[in-house]
Amino acid sequence: MLSKITCMNCHYCHETCIRKGKQKTVQIYQCKSCLKYQRQDYKYRSKLIEDQQLIQLVKEGCGIRSIARVLTISNSTVLRRILKIGRSIKRSPTVSFGQTYQVDELFTYIGNKNNRVCVAYSLNAKTKEVIDLVVGRRNKTNLKRIISTLLLSDAKQITTDKLNIYKELIPVRIHSTKNRGINHIERQNLNLRTHIKRLNRRTICYSKSATMLLAVVKIYFWS
């Protein structure tokens, strides 16, 4: 359908848009201010929803279906968009040397409540920045991925709980298991439990897939 309108207001910043070519028979517009390409109206409402809105709702403790209801888009769109955002997030790039870190795990379920998995991650004790995270079983392979990042960044001290796997992975001179040594990361666990719907305890909320869980935790930490 040909559009007679020569200009319209941007869907995102409400500045003036100009005509900028066509996609098949639909007029495409470009915003003069934010330079985003757009159409006058969309068949699918989700096109008008920005990633930032989804990120905000995920971090505010909304589940997939509640996000779908609030934004009036479909469940599958929410899932697809969250996975896409999760994939685009890379691990925090700023790793400084000679820092003190805390490492801990937090348990949740995938698929059913008999299938326990853990979210293990490392936190800079001073800046409270999350360095690395892994989702899966609490075994040597998974914890090694967390620890090796810290060892590569020449950690001054790594504080963990008294789990035996850590004793094998961390050199004795920088390993600490002292009382209250992982206070900061334990508090961060509480934040996660409060702010991410699928990590809420004593509810029926848990993930169906590890990929989704990883995407949501990555969004929480790094976006």
Ligand SMILES: [Zn+2]
């Ligand atoms: Zn604009």
